Amino acid sequence: MNKKTILMCPGPSEVHPEVLLAMAKPLVSHVDPSFFALLDQLQGQLKTIFQTENTCMLLPGTGTSGMEASLINFLDPGDKVLVGVIGHFGDRIRMIAERIGCNVKVVSAPEGKALNPEDVEISIKGFSPKLFACVHAETSTGVLQPLEDIMNICKKYEVLTLVDTVASLGGVNVPVDDLGIDIVYSGSQKCLGCPPGVAPISFSPRAERILESLAPRNYYLDLRLIRKYWLERAYHHTPPVSLFYACNKGFDLIIEEGLINRFERHRKVGLALQKGLEAMGFKLVAEKNVQNPVVTAVYLPAEIEDIKLRKILLEEFGIEIALGIAQLKGKIARFGTMAESARPQNVLYLLSALENILKRYGLFKEGGTDVASSML
Ligand SMILES: *Cc1c(COP(=O)(O)O)cnc(C)c1O
Numbered sequence: 001m002n003k004k005t006i007l008m009c010p011g012p013s014e015v016h017p018e019v020l021l022a023m024a025k026p027l028v029s030h031v032d033p034s035f036f037a038l039l040d041q042l043q044g045q046l047k048t049i050f051q052t053e054n055t056c057m058l059l060p061g062t063g064t065s066g067m068e069a070s071l072i073n074f075l076d077p078g079d080k081v082l083v084g085v086i087g088h089f090g091d092r093i094r095m096i097a098e099r100i101g102c103n104v105k106v107v108s109a110p111e112g113k114a115l116n117p118e119d120v121e122i123s124i125k126g127f128s129p130k131l132f133a134c135v136h137a138e139t140s141t142g143v144l145q146p147l148e149d150i151m152n153i154c155k156k157y158e159v160l161t162l163v164d165t166v167a168s169l170g171g172v173n174v175p176v177d178d179l180g181i182d183i184v185y186s187g188s189q190k191c192l193g194c195p196p197g198v199a200p201i202s203f204s205p206r207a208e209r210i211l212e213s214l215a216p217r218n219y220y221l222d223l224r225l226i227r228k229y230w231l232e233r234a235y236h237h238t239p240p241v242s243l244f245y246a247c248n249k250g251f252d253l254i255i256e257e258g259l260i261n262r263f264e265r266h267r268k269v270g271l272a273l274q275k276g277l278e279a280m281g282f283k284l285v286a287e288k289n290v291q292n293p294v295v296t297a298v299y300l301p302a303e304i305e306d307i308k309l310r311k312i313l314l315e316e317f318g319i320e321i322a323l324g325i326a327q328l329k330g331k332i333a334r335f336g337t338m339a340e341s342a343r344p345q346n347v348l349y350l351l352s353a354l355e356n357i358l359k360r361y362g363l364f365k366e367g368g369t370d371v372a373s374s375m376l
Pocket residue numbers: 011062063064065067089135137138139164165166167187196
């Protein structure tokens with residue numbers, strides 16, 4: 001099979017060949033001693049990557065399975081939940097909490113902005129929620145939500161915290177224990193640089209106590225039963241063995257690179273892309289001070305139809321990007337610089353392709369590749 005595209009969308013991202021190769025290893029059963037040893041290794045790797053001492057596991061399914069598991073295992077119908085919504089994925093959390101039958105209140109921010117900690121505090125004071133949930137990297141806008149102040153407010157009012165790190169873990173610092181996050185999940189295919197299909201999850205002793213106190217209302221993503229498999233080897237479901245091999249290798253590569261080096265690589269590459277795009281006249285959706293390095297969203301000039309842009313990039317340049325979703329549908333383009341996609345040559349290639357396209361529309365003013373290459 002010939003590789004035809006470069007993934008510059010916010011997931012899935014490019015996967016290191018060694019990670020792909022790991023999946024070609026022969027299968028063992030989910031009760032093979034070597035597989036149990038792999039589970040122990042994965043837990044250790046996840047603790048390093050989440051920067052936590054809390055329980056860590058991998059769930060079957062993509063990021064959304066982590067989202068659903070994080071809500072359904074810790075909430076009962078009627079529970080008060082405050083959701084920070086700054087885009088599409090925060091809204092997905094709201095929707096799941098509502099489907100559980102929770103009493104849901106939303107605190108939001110204008111397009112391109114992060115939540116204001118004062119607004120969160122006012123909502124917590126007035127509503128007294130059991131749980132506060134928000135998204136760290138809101139992929140629909142490119143906003144990176146600062147967490148420290150908000151998590152401190154939750155601590156002050158003893159509110160349980162849940163953070164979606166699907167688009168940040170492995171690319172941006174997520175110090176779970178320092179921040180005091182109780183429940184956190186991610187997805188394998190974004191900054192973790194693995195194929196899609198697995199959702200890392202971690203939860204604190206406080207969250208575990210809640211887990212024990214509730215009557216289970218779900219089965220496949222029941223964290224009690226999955227934890228029993230990970231810790232006591234009691235069969236619950238057959239995990240995706242090959243994907244676990246891939247994660248083991250992918251997590252190894254992350255730890256080998258070093259978290260700090262990896263965050264710096266993503267920061268540098270993302271910033272170069274953003275400066276390049278701005279030099280070319282694109283306006284970023286996210287406010288400067290909360291711009292995520294790994295997801296960049298830009299407004300498109302009225303002359304350029306988003307679907308056409310995506311088609312040209314894909315068919316002529318072999319670059320896959322993403323477009324707007326929800327309220328931003330039709331208005332923006334989104335670029336991911338995650339995991340193996342976060343490489344200087346990808347950014348320069350994407351920028352020069354965009355320059356070429358702008359020229360066709362007569363919209364070319366200034367190049368962005370020079371600006372970006374001077375920063376890489
Ligand atoms: C991608 C993403 C999800 C959903 O993950 P899937 O793997 O598509 O299920 C959830 N939250 C955020 C912030 C995301 O970027």
